[in-house]
Structure formats: C-alpha cells, structure tokens
Amino acid sequence: MLKRFLKPMKLPASVDWAVLILRVGVSCMMLTHGYAKLTGFLSGDHSFADPIGIGEEASYVLTIAAEFGCSLLLILGLGSRAALLGLIFTMLVVVFIVHGPDPIDKKEHGLLFLFAYISLLLTGPGRFSVDAKLYR
Known part of the structure; x- marks a missing residue:
C-alpha cells in the first residue's frame, strides 16, 4: 500500500509539465521561508511560537x-507525497x-x-521527478 501511495500516476505530457512547474515553483517560494527560519535557528535564535503544544524548539525544528x-x-x-504530508500539515x-x-488576508x-x-x-510528482524514475 505504501508503494502504491508513493508511486507517481501516469499523466498526459502537458499535465506533467504543469505539475513540474507547480512543484518546483511553489517549493522554491516555500524554500525562502524555510531558509530564513533555518539561518535564524543556526544563528542561535530558538524563540518560536508553540501552536500545537510541543515546545518552541520542537515546533521550530519541525517547521x-x-x-x-x-x-x-x-x-x-x-518522496514527494510523503514530503507533501509534512507541508500540508x-x-x-x-x-x-x-x-x-x-x-x-492574513x-x-x-x-x-x-x-x-x-x-x-x-x-503526484509527475514524470519529471526522481520518484518517477524509482518507480518506473
């Protein structure tokens, strides 16, 4: 069942290109948020919100x-679908x-x-992904 969840679906070529653009584009935008948090954390700033009650540092690291x-x-x-679960959460x-x-607006x-x-x-991640090569 896990393999079925991770395996990319067969999509038309135009959809594969659209998925690639969406996947890379949205990830690059989110990467800027994550990079800012990572550099802050590495510089010693460990203050962060604790929205789900697991502690500030744990929330920061998971984010x-x-x-x-x-x-x-x-x-x-x-590992696109697994990565997406973390991002969706x-x-x-x-x-x-x-x-x-x-x-x-917020x-x-x-x-x-x-x-x-x-x-x-x-x-799924589309044909232009490592997942597609692994599960071919």
Missing part, C-alpha cells in the same frame, strides 16, 4: 524540516491555528500554499 527539507525533496520529486497549522482568528499565503500542496498530493 524548518517541513518548509526547507520537504521543499527540497519536492523540488527533486523525491504545516500549512494547516499556519492557517487554522497560528492565523485562526485573523482575517482572510491566511491568504498559507491557503495558497495549502491548495497547491493538496493539488500536488492528488496528482
């Missing part, structure tokens, strides 16, 4: 892992917990990432 690490994996198309926390009481960026990640989860 960096999702925003930076999972974005790198998604750019490569390696992170965006759900951002939208519904961190910015839960805020107006929609949730907009998180929602746009969330919609893109859900779309990629449904389509």
